[in-house]
Amino acid sequence: MILDVHPAPLLERLVPSTSGDTFTVLDPSTGEPIAEVPRVDGAAVGAAVEEASRVLPGWAATAPRRRSEILAAAHELMLDELEPLAWLMSLEMGKTRADARAEVRYAAEFFRWFAEEAVRIGGELRTAPGGANRILTVHRPVGVTLLLTPWNFPAAMAARKLAPALAAGCTALLKPAEDTPLTALYLADLLARAGVPEGVVHVLTTDRPGELVERALADPRVRKLSFTGSTPVGRALLRQTAERIVNTSLELGGNAPFVVLDDADLDAAVEGAMIAKMRNGGQACTAANRFLVHTAVADDFAELLSARMAALVVGPGTDEATQLGPMVNARRRHDLATRVESAVGDGAKVHTGGAPLDRPGFFYPATVLSGVDREGVLSVDETFGPVAPIITIADDDDAVALANASEYGLAGYVYSRDLGRALAVGERLGVGMVGVNRGALSDPAAPFGGTKQSGLGREGGFEGIYEFLETTYLAADW
CATH class of the missing domain: 3.40.605.10 (Aldehyde Dehydrogenase; Chain A, domain 1)
Structure with missing residues (x-):
């Protein structure tokens, strides 16, 4: 029927x-x-x-x-x-x-x-x-x-x-x-x-x-x-x-790290990032919350991701052409704007987005930030929305240490052309679920849940x- x-x-x-x-x-x-x-x-x-x-x-x-x-x-x-x-x-x-x-x-x-x-x-x-x-x-x-x-x-x-x-x-x-x-x-x-x-x-x-x-x-x-x-x-x-x-x-809640190692396929990593970050407009507990990107590829990753994010069509959820809908309510949009303003005040650079859209409804644009403070609000707290903060890492150990420096332990993501390396890093993440070279995790046949808080x-x-x-x-x- x-x-x-x-x-x-x-x-x-x-x-x-x-x-x-x-x-x-x-x-x-x-x-x-x-x-x-x-x-x-x-x-x-x-x-x-x-x-x-x-x-x-x-x-x-x-x-x-x-x-x-x-x-x-x-x-x-x-x-x-x-x-x-x-x-x-x-x-x-x-x-x-x-x-x-x-x-x-x-x-x-x-x-x-x-x-x-x-x-x-x-x-x-x-x-x-x-x-x-x-x-x-x-x-x-x-x-x-x-x-x-x-x-x-x-x-x-x-x-x-x-x-x-x-x-x-x-x-x-x-x-x-x-x-x-x-x-x-x-x-x-x-x-x-x-x-x-x-x-x-x-x-x-x-x-x-x-x-x-x-x-x-x-x-x-x-x-x-x-x-x-x-x-x-x-x-x-x-x-x-x-x-x-x-x-x-x-x-x-979650604070999922999205780790991009220096040997990662950047096109694949950006494709995975768009899924892990932008599914449901970023309003997901498994959403990539922190992009931990090796310093050798951070600039290229930021450029590629910003181009994809900026091209998204924003509009009502019920419109077929829409690729990014509104936040669920005014409170969520305000919280998002406040967090981004705090990060920019701490020295982050806005590549695209960065401010609420002036239109009816509760819209916030897809936003990419680089130079984000490791101890700032976008790094420490869960951010429910289309905001991608990029934090540079020096090596695998730095990535794991930073990823695990959180009270949350729901999900994480790792990108590397070396599958063994990616699996090794993934096993060290203190989370319940890890996406290895993929931006989607959830499956009814798989156990869903996290550790710590x-x-x-x-x-x-x-x-x-x-x-x-x-x-x-x-x-x-x-």
């Missing part, structure tokens, strides 16, 4: 009617309202937990094959409805149509991957070393889950959590970011049409997330929190979950479903 790609009928279908409180979703390309979405209150959160808890035993007891079939149906529906879903994401988040289409395909793969994993949840039988009994382990769903997703990948981050939770037999409360709730409402509608029983998935929309999360985590029936977002918020949530020892997974646990891959399962050990002697 292909939905009509037009605001009125699509939004009328998705947005629940309410006489209660609402909040406004804005189009970041214009700053104008798109829709009024319900602001759930404490009573609604409690009712959702109650229903999710009530239907949990039935969903957990559903045959793995049936859960698999439902997730496979969701995968097919997402691909069938790629255009309306991509258009909706471009509208509410501002990402380009090309990025949005790619995200729908990526998100759909999580439903396919975990459809396959649902029927492969393992267990173990072995003899105790002392010979007194057998050790039997089985896995069961952790229970009612609270899933908190960010605005930058509203379909993919929701699918990356919903798919393994449902595959494991859990019920889910999905709280999307206030900037992008419409995509989450679309996914809930799609899952219902794919066969997910009523009450298994609840979308809780609000622009007051602290109140909602506090209410949900105070309920002893909520046994799992999975959060993707900033490190400061992750720390606060971890303190909250500690009160009841809630099973917690955190995918937090970048989070706890892994999503995707074989590991992803076990984040939503508990292990029971049975001692038996026959």
Whole structure:
């Protein structure tokens, strides 16, 4: 079924009617309202937990094959409805149509991957070393889950959590970011049409997330929190979950180094940089945040990258010609401008961009800076946007030391014509994921996650479903 790609009928279908409180979703390309979405209150959160808890035993007891079939149906529906879903994401988040289409395909793969994993949840039988009994382990769903997703990948981050939770037999409360709730409402509608029983998935929309999360985590029936977002918020949530020892997974911020060694193929490195930096307009936790470039090739790299960045077509996300859409809101654009001004004040040179665009919406141009201070804000903190700071390095050891001088450890990238050298440097990076001579990392079949202040646990891959399962050990002697 292909939905009509037009605001009125699509939004009328998705947005629940309410006489209660609402909040406004804005189009970041214009700053104008798109829709009024319900602001759930404490009573609604409690009712959702109650229903999710009530239907949990039935969903957990559903045959793995049936859960698999439902997730496979969701995968097919997402691909069938790629255009309306991509258009909706471009509208509410501002990402380009090309990025949005790619995200729908990526998100759909999580439903396919975990459809396959649902029927492969393992267990173990072995003899105790002392010979007194057998050790039997089985896995069961952790229970009612609270899933908190960010605005930058509203379909993919929701699918990356919903798919393994449902595959494991859990019920889910999905709280999307206030900037992008419409995509989450679309996914809930799609899952219902794919066969997910009523009450298994609840979308809780609000622009007051602290109140909602506090209410949900105070309920002893909520046994799992999975959060993707900033490190400061992750720390606060971890303190909250500690009160009841809630099973917690955190995918937090990054400060990804993009290392260009002196023997790198610069054309390939720039191509990879455009993917690693400019996917989603730079608004990604895995985005290349610091370009650590050998001094011998730094000038050439800056020239090549600046030419590519300056040529990008800036415009509304919903326009087919757009290659760089807006920042998600005015606050993000202001933060970006402040960071660039600070770097320039510390002596950085602007090659292209460098100031907000004077037009409606929340636009910031693709920006390349060289001579960036190693201790400056663009080097130390995560920068969510199309800004590429170039920092020169002397050798491999300097690159590794600088790359690892960060509290974050999510992703990194290494470019060298010598594969062995690139792998050796990559293994030394204190991160959870490394792109070796490539600018794209994410794959539903691979474990996604970081080290240090970048989070706890892994999503995707074989590991992803076990984040939503508990292990029971049975001692038996026959």
